[in-house]
Amino acid sequence: MKEKIRFLSSGLVFLVLLGLILAPLQQVLARKSLAAPWDMTNKVGGFYNEEEDQFQVMFFGPSHAYAAFSPLELWEETGIKSYVFATQQQPLWATYTYIKEALKTQSPSLIVVECRMAFGDKDHYMEGDDKGVTFSYMDDIPLSWNKAELAWLSAPDLEGRLSALFNFMMYHDRWSSLSRSDLTFRRDQLRDPYKGFVMLPPQQAPQPRPASETVVRNAPLLEKNQYWLEEIIRLCREEGIELWLVKSPSNLELEEKAMLNTVEATAARYGVPFHDFNQDYGAIGLDETMFFDAHHLDALGASRFTRWFAAVLTTARPDLVPDWEAPEWTADLAVYRAALAELTGGS
Known part of the structure; x- marks a missing residue:
């Protein structure tokens, strides 16, 4: 037994030392998504540079979360500060880790989980193009025990788990395409003025x-x-945090609705609030043209949905305390409004 403990301890020390050695190399080689609207390095990495204990509400989940909930829109309507800590096709085991990561620095009163990936059909996303899913949620969270546990859940074998944890194995061939920005990149300077929201341009295609x-x-x-x-x-x-399980407006497919019914039944069994906003298009004021593609709201649709959600939130949680005295949020809102007007032609 002592030998087993000694072996495991030695292995843990080795991984910690390896991580410390490789961290600078990983930072240089890792893919960095810094160009809007898909600047996920700013959105995920920037979360860690946010002021502690400022978000009363936090949103988690896949792209259906970051394309639907606009924290600046919500703050303008209610004074309630929030953040969307989401990544593309974020599986539920990654959502679990992202919640744990968020709770290191934030004390939200309400967590909202967008449930699209409850419909996922894979135990791992490490084959072919699916690798992008795993590395999109792994790359921008700091090395920690949470990240190590997530890497273990994210691949079926040791090689895949180590690759997820130490991404230089994924990006080692980027040497030839490195730019000056890779060498000067600073994670402690990352920031997303939109607080995790992705502003998708209107397509006007029903x-x-x-x-x-x-x-x-x-x-x-x-x-x-x-x-x-x-x-x-x-x-x-x-x-001790209230949880809402929701499905954002996404033109839900019929087979997805059958699985969403199972999510709703699970929520009911645990006494957790659940809502499918696909049933509220009329009340929200959404129409078929307010989507970027078949399943994601565009910026105008997200703006309209978030304003409607703000009323739902303040009705259900009148105890949430507004914080209007926030110069940084006021400045970010001005940037957001200008960008939204440019995208939508002032609609």
Whole structure:
């Protein structure tokens, strides 16, 4: 037993030392997404540079979260500060880790999880183009025990887990394409004025909404997704944080609705609030042209949805305290409004 403990301790020390040695190399070689609107390095990495204990509400999940919830819009309507800590196709086991990471520096009163990836059909995203999913949620969180645990969950074998944890294995061939910005890059200077929101340009192409309200059956979730959905519920309960499980407006497909019904049933079993906003287009004022593509709101749709969500939030949580005296948020809002007007022609 002592030999086993000694072996495990030695392995842990080795990984820590390896991480310290490789950290500078990883920072140089890692892919950096800094160009709007997909500047996810700013959005994820920038979260760690935000003032501590300022967000009363935090949003988590995949692209359906960061394309729908606009924290600046929410602040303008309510004075409530929030952040969208989301990544593309963020699986629920990554959402669990992102919540734990957020709680290192923030004390939200409410966590909102967008549930699209409860419908995911994979236990891992490490094959072919799917690797981009894993590295999008792994790359920009600092080395920590949380990150090591997430790497373990993200691949079926040791090689994949080490690659997820130490991404120089993924990006080692970037030497020939390195630029000056890679060498001068500073994570401690990252910041996202939109607080995690991705402002998608209008396409003006109608995206039909399936009649998902007609689907009343339940379809089972992948076992891993069901497990981590329930772990998220348990984590929020242990931390004393209210959790809302939601589906943002996304023209929900019929088979997705059957799985969403299972999410709703799980929420009911645990006494967790749940809402599918795909049933509220009329009340929100959304139409088929307010989508960037078939399943993501454009900037105008997100603005309209967030303003409507603000009323839902203040009705359900009148205890949330507004913070209007925030010069930095006022400045960021001005930048946001100018960008939104440019994208939408002032609509």
